[in-house]
Amino acid sequence: MQPLAFFGRGEDWLIVLLIIVILFGSTKIPQLARSLGRSVSEFKKGVREGEEEEKKPADQKEADKKPG
16 A cells, blocks of 8 residues: 555545644634745745855855955
């Protein structure tokens, strides 16, 4: 049996969704979704900044670290 193979059918997802609604309440779910979206956006922003930092030449990195 494949891992998570039991999540392939629609009624299984419906049960999971029902459990989430019971645990968090219907008013809390949009807040959780917004928070998750913001977290993903911040993570992507950090990854982009890290990639840009890696592309900088080494001498420019040293100049950025020196104060004033």
